[in-house]
Amino acid sequence: MYSAKVMEHFQNPRNVGEIEDADGVGKVGNPVCGDIMALYIKVKDGRIIDAKFKTFGCGAAIATSSMVTELVKGRTLEEAKRISRDTVAEALDGLPPIKMHCSNLAADALHKAIEDYKKRARLKDQK
């Protein structure tokens, strides 16, 4: 049911972990749905220089998390914002239909992490 790429990322997920001094954190999902993800980003000069994740979820949830961290590294925030659920699914050679909605949370987590970064930056400016 999963593409070879999904299975590969499930078996060898990239960038697992937390960034202790992260510049932005995005947390999405809930246990009833079965998938919870936390994405951490490090930003320098408007560019995402590091990304890590922790995910509780099925194979698709783990693979999309891993893929999104790969996709965002080195991108500007503007570029990263354009990464959508579809971008992630396509990069993994597709996801089973049932997983497109519930387990394709990684892009949402990324957008939340970017928002979180911007909020923090605004607070810093105000100080």
Next chain:
Amino acid sequence: MKKIYLDHNATTPMRPEVLDAMLPYFKEKFGNASSIHGFGRDAKVALEEAREKVAEILGASSSEIFFTSGGTESDNLATKGTAFANRKKGRHIVTSKIEHHAILESCKFLEKEGFEVTYLPVNFRGLIDPEDLSNAIRDDTTLVSIMYANNEVGIIQPIEQLSKIAKKMKIYFHTDAVQAAGKIPIDVQKLNVDMLSVSGHKIYGPKGVGAIYIRKGVRIAPLSHGGHHERSRRAGTENVPAIVGLAKALELVVGEMENQNKHLRNLTEAFYKKLMESIPDVVLHGDLDRRIPNTLNLSFKGVEGESIILSLDMKGVAVASGSACTSGTLEPSHVLSAMGVDPAIAQGAIRFSFGRDTAMQDVEYVAGILPEIVQRLRSMSPLYAKKE
């Protein structure tokens, strides 16, 4: 890679003896059991012998056994068949929250048709309180349907106690015994039930065949109309080879039940003990005592079920989950939810169901590889904090 199958509650491999018993009815004895000629008579003899065998094993008379396409059809017939045939008497049905979907979806359909259904709760051990049943029964109740053994957690319900309540009120009692057959004794007289469903492929028989016991005198409407097969309760040419296979499988599985149960209990206990020693934060769902001996339903805190299934599958081990992802729905298992299990824990539930072909070394192998799998998944989980 060695393959280890620990999903016997989903289906079982067919026994060679069963296949041997079936083969003649695909080949030289292919007749239609309704035909008058010799070919038909051969098929008819096999059909009625199978019926007698099943009846004898279940404690019924052969005119009370009807063959179907499986557990699902038997459950559909029991619920919809009695609901429609007795709707002048009443339109209320009582069942439980932990039934198989064959019952739950039939009841939902009946609700759309104007029937009312009460879904009894279960406690944290997965058991129905007989008092809840007493309180749920109304003047217009026509049927109570409670499963004998649960497919997900293996919990056995106190059917005798429950059926007594229904029978006292002169209400039909049905039990889905699909997972119970071959694992616990079934005697329809002792259980005091009016209807009972069984399936072929859960007992090392063929898929696509089941049976239902319907006590003499129960008013029931057929679901399919056509010829006068199965005493007009189920139209359609009988699947003679599969029916012969079902009877043979039931005979074999009941014959070896005591020995098998010892074997299965040993496996389950050894497996559980090993896991408890090697993996922290394992949660057992249901009761260790009141369960069919082959089933163990466990959660590994902080880990989602499907990721364990995939990890085991890559090592040739087949298990199942009551989890959302594999069943194609988003919610956690309805059985575990009814038992009050926290959603995050329920999403991690794994069902290990052993069988007659499972060896102790299989169980040891799986218990040996699980700690590493769980540890790896926990290391990437935001829900599991390292305890060192």
